[in-house]
Amino acid sequence: MTINKAVMALAGFMVLLSVVLTQFVSPNWVWLTVFVGANLFQSAFTGFCPAAMIFARMGLKPA
Template identity: 55%
Template sequence: MSVNEGLRAMAGFFVLLSVALGTWVHPAWYLFTAFVGVNLLQSAFTRWCPAMAILRRIGLREESDAGKAAE
């Protein structure tokens, strides 16, 4: 799994989790959904996201490195 795939998986998980928490616990959790969306939008323009540093630290590779490993 590459960093970009991991980032998408993490964002999807947090969106689903925050929607569930907003529905069943408290509507204020929808603010976390908005935070994830804003962070994704920001990363589309800056090509930087704090979660990417975490994913690299746990061992996920960059897109070009992941393609080489699959060959």
């Protein structure tokens, strides 16, 4: 798996998790979705992605 695919998989998982938590636990979990979306948006312009840095340290290969 490449870093790009791992970042997308993590982001998708976090969005789905936040939707489930928002529905069944508390509406405040929607802020997790907002955070994930904002992080994806800023990384598209700046190239800075903390998750990608973590995956690189874990040994995943760049795309």
